[in-house]
Amino acid sequence: xxxxxxxxxxxxxxxxxxxxxxxxxxxxxxxxxxxxxxxxxxxxxxxxxxxxxxxxxxxxxxxxxxxxxxxxxxxxxxxxxxxxxxxxxxxxxxxxxxxxxxxxxxxxxxxxxxxxxxxxxxxxxxxxxxxxxxxxxxxxxxxxxxxxxxxxxxxxxxxxxxxxxxxxxxxxxxxxxxxxxxxxxxxxxxxxxxxxxxxxxxxxxxxxxxxxxxxxxxxxxxxxxxxxxxxxxxxxxxxxxxxxxxxxxxxxxxxxxxxxxxxxxxxxxxxxxxxx
Numbered sequence: 001x002x003x004x005x006x007x008x009x010x011x012x013x014x015x016x017x018x019x020x021x022x023x024x025x026x027x028x029x030x031x032x033x034x035x036x037x038x039x040x041x042x043x044x045x046x047x048x049x050x051x052x053x054x055x056x057x058x059x060x061x062x063x064x065x066x067x068x069x070x071x072x073x074x075x076x077x078x079x080x081x082x083x084x085x086x087x088x089x090x091x092x093x094x095x096x097x098x099x100x101x102x103x104x105x106x107x108x109x110x111x112x113x114x115x116x117x118x119x120x121x122x123x124x125x126x127x128x129x130x131x132x133x134x135x136x137x138x139x140x141x142x143x144x145x146x147x148x149x150x151x152x153x154x155x156x157x158x159x160x161x162x163x164x165x166x167x168x169x170x171x172x173x174x175x176x177x178x179x180x181x182x183x184x185x186x187x188x189x190x191x192x193x194x195x196x197x198x199x200x201x202x203x204x205x206x207x208x209x210x211x212x213x214x215x216x217x218x219x220x221x222x223x224x225x226x227x228x229x230x231x232x233x234x235x236x237x238x239x240x241x242x243x244x245x246x247x248x249x250x251x252x253x254x255x256x257x258x259x260x261x262x263x264x265x266x267x268x269x270x271x272x273x274x275x276x
Contacts (some may be wrong), residue, residue: 007043008250039262045246049084058109080117090126092136106176111151122159154179156207163200179206186229189213198235209248233275
């Protein structure tokens, strides 16, 4: 693991909107590039949700050009995109063809800016709660496989499944196109054992969200919740993990979002060093 792989979730450097911990920062998305550069963070995970979906800059020609210009200006990379849009609109609860077209648009935008991983959250409204939703998810994402291959992209699934069930789900998908997004805080909130999780599906992890949550509770500042960061980073180190570590961390309630994110980054670096 290398500290250069530490990035942030888009929106974490902007004011909280409508009381939501995560949403696309419509008013300040351009400013986040400069702020990230100022605190020497060089990776951002883009976010797409249902709000004004078709107008998200990643999905428009003008927006795409602006993104590339800003990336070049401040030397920042966007290696991944989180698709909360899918979580809000799982195809087994809405129009599957419409959602497929939405995913197709996202993948096209990703190819333009060089992003390689699309994070699909199968949690909350899109949780795989039974065999029917398992089947729907498998058939839907099997349709997406050709799109991924044509652009050399990957999907990283995030779920609230236990280790063995998650491993069983992943076994249905080809390793070269589908992997796991490991969310440290969500696993901690669900009471999962990191050692058991990495034993079950560790080699499939291609993206990591770094956050802390209380057991059965919400996101809290790093190191104050139930997450066992020492074990997680040791497991990642043992795997030889060289992917991204995206800070999806608790927000600053005093508005000092950049300062808090810089502090979190230094804490992550310490955990990485201790895991060696």
